[in-house]
Amino acid sequence: MRKTLRRTSRRRCSYARVFAALGDETRLTLVAKLAKGQPSSISQLTEGSQLTRQAITKHLRVLEDARIVRSVRAGRESRFAFDPEPIAEVKDYLDFVSEQWDETLARLKSFVES
C-alpha cells in the first residue's frame, strides 16, 4: 500500500531525473560516500577525487536537483547529506516494472500452454 502511494506520487519525468542523476560514475561514488558516512562538505567530498572542486560541485547540484542529497550551509562550508526517499521511490518503480514483466511472462506462458 505504501509502495503504491509512493509510486503514483511521482511521474515518469521525475523518475527519469533521478535515474539520470545516478547515471554517472562520479555521482554514484558521491552517493555511496554520503550513504555510507556522515554529511560532508564539498572539500571533503573532493578529496580523493581527480576532479576539481568545481566539477564535484556541479555533480552535487545534479544530485540535489534530483533530491538525492540535501545541502545545508554551516558556517563557511555547505554540508551535503543523503536523502533516501527518491531512491526508495525509483526502487518501487523498478519493482513495478518487474512485476509487469512477471505478469507478461505468465500470460505468454498460459498462451503457449492453451
Add this chain to the structure above:
Amino acid sequence: MRKTLRRTSRRRCSYARVFAALGDETRLTLVAKLAKGQPSSISQLTEGSQLTRQAITKHLRVLEDARIVRSVRAGRESRFAFDPEPIAEVKDYLDFVSEQWDETLARLKSFVES
C-alpha cells in the same frame, strides 16, 4: 546470498550505464511498453510516439547496450524484448546503498545517545 553475488558481479561503471539508460523519459516509456507487453518491432514501438523511427532506434540501442532489452532479427523486422536482469541488479545495488544508509543512521543515533 543471491543478492550479494549479483551485486558484486557488476561494477559501478556498469550500474552507471544502466541508470543512464533509464534516465530518459522516452526510454522509460519504451521499457514500460516492453515490460508490459509482447516483444515488439521498431515500427510498433514508434507508433504513438512523436519521434521518428530513427530516433526510437537510437534509444533502443542505448537500452540494448545496457542489456535492458535484447533484439532478435525476425524476417524483415527486428523484435525487441525486455530483459529483467540488469534492472534486478541495479535494484539490488540500490538496496545495498539504502542498507548502508540505515547503518549510518543507526551509528549516528547511538553516537548521539552515548
Add this chain to the structure above:
DNA sequence: ATATTATGCAACCTCCTGGTTACATAATAT
C-alpha cells in the same frame, strides 16, 4: 516483376554535459 514495408546507415544540427581556469567573496584562524 513490382510495390510496399521494415530496417540500416550516414551526415548533419543544436543543445547539454562534464570538465576546466580564473576571479570574487564569506567565514574562520592566527
Add this chain to the structure above:
DNA sequence: ATATTATGTAACCAGGAGGTTGCATAATAT
C-alpha cells in the same frame, strides 16, 4: 588586521546526446 580556507560564480571548451533528413537495402505482399 591578515592570512587561510571553503565556497560561489562565470566564461569557456570539447565531445556526446538526442533529434532530424535522405538514401540504400532486405523481406514480404500483390
